[in-house]
Amino acid sequence: MAKVYYLNCPKCEFRYYVGEPLVAIPNFPTQCPKCHHVFQLEESPTWTGPGTSGGLATDLRRKQS
């Protein structure tokens, strides 16, 4: 569980995190635990994963592919 990646829901802004197994699957969606909005990681306005600060999940996905 060491690798958790914080993001924010683009709809309600709730901050939560996803794990590496989810991030590793190309185009796998995430679902906001608060408002249940389903979206792609790239739609999060923030991202704490590899890449630049505030970058996008695609950085990680590109790195892992």
Place this chain on the structure above:
Amino acid sequence: MAKDLRSFLSDYEASHPELVLRLKKEIRSNQEITALVMKLEKEERYPVVIAENVVTCAGNKSPFPLITNLLASRTRCAQAFGSTFRTVHLDFHKRSRQNPIPPQVVSRTEAPVKQVVKVGNDVDLTQTPALYHHYMDPGPYFTAGFLTTYDPDTGIDNCALQRGWIYDKRIVRFYPYNVSHNWLNIRKNRDSGQPTRLAYWLGHHPATCIAGQSRLGYPMSHFASMGGVLGEALRVVPSETLGDDFLVPADAEVVVEGIVRSYNLYPEGPFGEYGGYIGPQVPNPQFEVTAITHRKDAYWHDILVGHPDNQVMGGFAMEAAVYETVKQRIPSLVNVYIPLSGTCRFHVYLQLDNPWRGDAREAIMSALTVDFRLKHAFVFDMDIDIFDEREVLFAIATRSQWDKDVMIFPNVKNSIIDPSATWDTGAKGGIDCTKAPGEDFSELNTVDMEILQSVNVSDYVSPEQYAKIPIERM
């Protein structure tokens, strides 16, 4: 009369009325019950909590009362099968591994869990008081539900506590951890293009729940192990919608039946896990609920995951397995304790009687192979009470030199729940806190034994004055 949750509660409440809290006041399933139990836990109080008026996550009053914290006390768990705080793991081992009792099949009319039967669209899990436990959870979860599957090759049952998010009235997203035996069964079905039949059952005698944590080989029956710990055959009954060969506990409070029809994955979590941290959202399968059966006045059993209610009982099976494994190699092993401070998973204390050179290090290596979740092993002499962590820390402080007494094993399998590990690998280690064998060692500060035994506090301090002296934790 078969043993069940009600028989246990009746006996326990009669003997320990102060340890059963029946809440009449309305309380919300959305984090309020967790908050209440966390406050009791902070004060080291672990009563059974029964909430009779629960407002569900959907905002309605649930028809089910909720019971939680049932398994939070090591003493209570031990009493559930006639054992004690210090011997519960040894008795558990004898009963679950050495004396399994095959289950007994009974008819539907004999099964209390069939008093109410709802199938198909009549099922609505959002009306249950399932808890929304922690702030980042996506909704209400099954936590005390034993997810049951059958090995398609042998027909042998497997039960495990595996979380399930009540996603909709009849949809549950669940986490069949990928080293679990349930996952092996599901994978066999998936690979042969077959659906997976499964069921959650919840609410039973604590001994049954504790036995459900037994560490068995694959495939081995948990129902038989439960019978061993209960001291009588577990009564089971055919399911309503999964076929007569799919048996579920007849004396449970609730059974939820379902089918995994496709093996697609969906976002599941985040969820507050047993390690005390919130696990991230991950991809997991879901199943369609086909039926719910329950008693007329069923209790909905919840386990507060990541709190003593979940941590304590899970430790017994690991303690028993460590004892069995280490004792074979190091006969001087006397006792094993996996403390709550390490979430009853990550730390193990081993007590050896007069160990010889190499015994302690051998015990460390042996213990750490028993379970991937065991991370740190500590070995102590007989004069250290391994159930008292003040003495444990004292021994670490005064009987170990870390240039020679510490062992570290890098890059080995680890729990994904440990936030300090890289996904599923990490480091394990141990500390030999025993006195050097065959060498002189300083004596503990003490007084003559006859003086120690002859001096009683009550001879000098009145009970009233004694009761007023505050306890200070340092």
